[in-house]
Every structure is written in structure tokens, then in C-alpha cells.
Amino acid sequence: MEMALTNKKNFNEGGYSAPEEKYKIRKRKASPGDIAFHICNGIFMILFVVITLYPVLNTLAISLNDGTDALRGGIYLIPRKFSLKNYATVLQKDNLMIGAVVTVARTLIGTALALITNAILAFIVSRKNFIFAKQLSLFWVITMYVNGGMIPIFLLYKGLGLTNSFAVYVIPGMVSAFNMLVIRTYMRGIPDSLEESAQLDGAGYTTIFLHIISPLCKPVYATVALFVAVGQWNSWFDAMLYNRMSDNLTTLQYELMKLLSSVTNQSSSVEAMKNSSGSVTPMSVRAAATIITMLPIICIYPFLQQYFVSGLTLGGVKE
Numbered sequence: 001m002e003m004a005l006t007n008k009k010n011f012n013e014g015g016y017s018a019p020e021e022k023y024k025i026r027k028r029k030a031s032p033g034d035i036a037f038h039i040c041n042g043i044f045m046i047l048f049v050v051i052t053l054y055p056v057l058n059t060l061a062i063s064l065n066d067g068t069d070a071l072r073g074g075i076y077l078i079p080r081k082f083s084l085k086n087y088a089t090v091l092q093k094d095n096l097m098i099g100a101v102v103t104v105a106r107t108l109i110g111t112a113l114a115l116i117t118n119a120i121l122a123f124i125v126s127r128k129n130f131i132f133a134k135q136l137s138l139f140w141v142i143t144m145y146v147n148g149g150m151i152p153i154f155l156l157y158k159g160l161g162l163t164n165s166f167a168v169y170v171i172p173g174m175v176s177a178f179n180m181l182v183i184r185t186y187m188r189g190i191p192d193s194l195e196e197s198a199q200l201d202g203a204g205y206t207t208i209f210l211h212i213i214s215p216l217c218k219p220v221y222a223t224v225a226l227f228v229a230v231g232q233w234n235s236w237f238d239a240m241l242y243n244r245m246s247d248n249l250t251t252l253q254y255e256l257m258k259l260l261s262s263v264t265n266q267s268s269s270v271e272a273m274k275n276s277s278g279s280v281t282p283m284s285v286r287a288a289a290t291i292i293t294m295l296p297i298i299c300i301y302p303f304l305q306q307y308f309v310s311g312l313t314l315g316g317v318k319e
Contacts, residue, residue, distance in 0.1 A: 056294075063087065063288040067281035086288035089280050093259050095250050103252040106169040107232040114228045115221060117174045122183035123209050128192070137184070140177035154241065163242045166249060173232070179224045186220040187213060230297055256289045 057077050062070050063086050065079040074080070090096070125133045147153070154163075162168040190213065198208050214221070236253035243249040260282075 059287045059290050062284055063291050065284065066279050067284035068279045070284050071281060083279065085280050086284040087292070089285055090256070090259065090288045090292060093255055095247055096252065096255050098248060099250045099252040099255040102166070102169075102249060103233060106166070106235075106251070107229050110170040110173055110232045111225050111229045113170055113174050114176065114179065115225050118176060118180045118224065119183055119214070119217070119221065120209075121175065122180050122187055123205075123213060125180070126184045126187040127205075137181070140180060144177045150241075157242060164246050164249070165243075168238060168242045169232070169235075169251075173228070176228075179227060183217065183220050183224060186217055190216055226300070229300065233297060234293070253293065256293060260286055260289060 061075050061079050066081040066083040069081040157163055194212050236257050239251040239254040
């Protein structure tokens with residue numbers, strides 16, 4: 001601190017501290033081209049926001065509107081006849097709470113396990129002194145394009161005892177070639193000087209991974225975690241395929257899918273749903289189920305947005 005103050009004093013005494021006004025940056029007058037660019041850019045961004053948000057807000061308005069009244073159309077951003085019966089119909093579905101608990105559990109556990117395993121594999125493959133890095137990377141890339149098919153996979157899971165169990169939700173997704181390659185590519189961008197300096201101080205690979213590489217990989221970890229969490233939250237096909245006979249292992253998405261299928265395929269569905277829940281229709285129930293499905297993910301995005309927007313500056317290392 002004293003050295004910094006001394007250097008600042010010497011800099012000022014050396015004649016380099018000219019009047020502040022002399023160094024003021026003159027603002028360049030905006031040209032007509034610059035003005036036109038800013039106007040077009042603003043219009044484009046406004047249109048992009050409207051196109052992105054309108055489907056969500058329209059679905060929300062339909063879900064909060066009376067079902068029979070929604071059939072008339074003309075609902076855009078504001079409900080015409082406010083009603084919560086659509087959400088009451090969805091939330092009264094049998095096994096919905098059990099499915100919600102299982103879905104939250106599989107999302108948290110599956111995301112944590114997938115992030116840990118993919119990060120460890122990516123760290124191993126990203127090391128330059130690992131002799132099988134190229135071969136393993138090629139092997140994982142091949143698995144992205146070739147698989148055994150639904151029936152062989154089902155027989156494999158059944159032989160491993162994964163069917164009719166919670167493990168089928170988290171174990172198959174622990175290793176993902178795409179997520180691993182994303183993390184590996186990010187790790188390769190970290191300067192080798194950090195690892196070399198840590199090794200000179202006696203740090204092993206475990207210490208390097210936990211205390212040096214992982215803190216610098218928070219942005220890519222957050223991105224991969226979001227990918228996995230969205231996939232786990234929205235997944236319903238595995239529940240239908242492997243745990244169809246176990247009500248205690250059902251998922252929220254599978255229960256909502258069954259609800260939508262039942263109200264869509266019902267004969268005289270509008271009248272039947274009127275008698276059971278008041279004034280709801282398949283369209284309004286679908287809108288309510290869609291909002292319930294996407295709401296948790298929308299709540300998570302703001303907390304992870306900073307890792308997508310902000311980059312990582314590693315300018316402190318001089319090669």
C-alpha cells in the first residue's frame with residue numbers, strides 16, 4: 001500500500017499530472033448512421049422480447065381464464081374472466097404430490113451426480129499428460145450418434161435391476177458425452193501455469209481439481225447443471241417406460257401427461273369437465289399444466305443468469 005502511494009506521488013511530481021481538463025475525452029458526435037443503428041437495434045430487441053414473452057404470457061392468461069369463456073378466443077395477455085378452477089383441476093390429480101416429490105428428488109440428485117461425474121471425467125481427459133485422452137473423447141463422441149435402441153436399453157436396465165426403482169432416473173444420466181465435452185473444452189482454456197505453480201508447491205491432482213480448476217469452472221458448471229436440471233424436470237418417458245406400474249415412483253410430468261391425454265381423448269370432454277370441476281376445458285387445463293411445469297425452471301434461471309452473462313478473466317497469469 002505504501003509503495004503504491006509512493007509511486008503515485010512520484011508520478012505526480014514527475015510532471016505527468018497535467019490539468020484534468022486536458023485529458024477529458026471528447027465525446028464524438030453521433031453520426032446519422034450511428035443513430036439509425038441504435039434505433040434499429042432498439043426496435044429489434046423490443047420485437048425479440050415481445051416474440052419471446054408473448055407465448056408465455058398468453059398461456060398464463062388462458063390458464064387464469066374461465067375454460068368455457070376461453071373457447072370464444074380473443075384472450076391475449078389479460079384474462080377476460082378470471083378463474084382458478086383450471087389450476088384446481090390439475091392440482092387435484094391423483095398422485096400429483098407424490099410425482100412432484102419424486103421429480104424434485106430426481107432433479108436435485110440427478111443434477112448433482114451428473115455434474116460431479118462429468119466434471120471429474122472432463123478434468124481427466126483435459127490433462128495433456130493423459131495418454132488416452134483422444135481415444136476416450138472419440139469413444140464418447142461415437143455414443144452421441146449410435147445407441148442400441150429402446151428395446152436393448154430396456155432389457156439392459158431390467159438385467160441391471162434398474163426398472164421399478166428410483167435409480168433408473170439418476171444413474172443412466174450420470175455420464176453425458178455432450179456435457180463432458182463442454183466442460184473439457186472449458187477446462188482446456190484455463191492456463192497451464194496455474195496447475196504447474198500448484199504442482200511446484202506440492203499440490204496433487206485432487207487439490208488442483210477442487211481448489212484451482214473447479215472454482216474457475218463455475219460458469220460452465222452452472223450451464224451444465226441447468227441443462228441437466230431442465231432435462232430431469234421435464235422427463236416423463238422414462239417413468240412411463242420403466243416405472244409405469246409403481247405409483248410411488250411416478251413423476252410430475254408423467255402425471256400431467258396422463259391428465260392431458262385423458263381430457264383430450266375424452267368424448268364430450270367439455271361437458272364432462274364442466275360437471276366435474278365447474279367450467280374448465282382441455283385447452284385451459286393444458287395451459288395450467290404448462291405453467292405449473294415451467295414455473296420452477298423460470299424461477300431458477302435468474303440465479304444462474306450471471307454465469308451466462310459474465311465471463312471469466314484470467315489476465316492475472318503471464319505466460
